[in-house]
Amino acid sequence: MALRTPLIIVNLKTYPQGFGDAGLGLCRDMAAVADASGACLAAATSALDLRRYAIEAGLPVLAQHVDTAPAGAHTGTVLPEAAAAAGAVGTLVNHAERQLDWSTIEATLARARVAGLATVLCTADVEATALGAALRPDYIAVEPPELIGGDISVSTARPEVISDSVAAVAGSGVPLLCGAGVKTQADVAKAMELGAAGILLASGVVKAPEPRAVLDELVQGL
Ligand code: G3P
Numbered sequence: 152m153a154l155r156t157p158l159i160i161v162n163l164k165t166y167p168q169g170f171g172d173a174g175l176g177l178c179r180d181m182a183a184v185a186d187a188s189g190a191c192l193a194a195a196t197s198a199l200d201l202r203r204y205a206i207e208a209g210l211p212v213l214a215q216h217v218d219t220a221p222a223g224a225h226t227g228t229v230l231p232e233a234a235a236a237a238g239a240v241g242t243l244v245n246h247a248e249r250q251l252d253w254s255t256i257e258a259t260l261a262r263a264r265v266a267g268l269a270t271v272l273c274t275a276d277v278e279a280t281a282l283g284a285a286l287r288p289d290y291i292a293v294e295p296p297e298l299i300g301g302d303i304s305v306s307t308a309r310p311e312v313i314s315d316s317v318a319a320v321a322g323s324g325v326p327l328l329c330g331a332g333v334k335t336q337a338d339v340a341k342a343m344e345l346g347a348a349g350i351l352l353a354s355g356v357v358k359a360p361e362p363r364a365v366l367d368e369l370v371q372g373l
Contacts, residue, residue, distance in 0.1 A: 162243065181208070273293075
């Protein structure tokens with residue numbers, strides 16, 4: 152259940168279609184598409200659903216966020232070790248909707264590594280991608296914030312963000328994912344042509360009337 156490229160990560164966020172029984176159904180669709188296509192599909196889930204989806208959906212699951220507080224007298228935090236124990240193979244770090252300062256990013260990457268979680272560091276632009284690559288996360292996912300949740304993909308609206316980010320990570324060996332507004336096979340194919348190693352997306356799959364059909368199409372673009 153390890154992550155590998157080319158990779159599509161679907162971030163379930165807190166969409167109503169993305170947690171509980173509905174989210175499990177979506178993750179099962181993802182697992183079926185992964186099996187049929189040979190592509191690696193992973194879901195970033197609510198911390199509350201990690202264990203269930205890891206066991207019942209049969210696909211790699213990631214936390215959407217983990218905290219840096221050590222185990223002990225802390226209330227309401229998501230321990231990296233607890234996420235790993237629940238079956239997570241990795242975690243998003245610094246998603247645009249869960250931003251962290253650089254010192255917390257470094258601490259989170261370190262804690263996640265110790266816990267055995269793969270790290271997907273989210274960045275907003277090329278400059279942050281370059282800074283992030285120096286911290287050697289397992290993946291970087293660049294997402295222009297203004298395009299997140301919209302109908303125009305990063306591949307169409309800001310292709311230079313992908314190609315320049317690919318150049319920025321080149322010496323580091325960190326695979327570059329991209330996202331924001333990705334909804335079609337053409338969006339995925341363009342990102343891959345520009346040198347991306349995969350996609351991080353959400354609404355294009357989670358809010359789709361027929362997510363399975365969208366997933367079947369998206370993997371063709373890898
Ligand atoms: O984590 C993925 C994300 O922020 C992109 O969201 O809805 O534009 O695919 P979306």
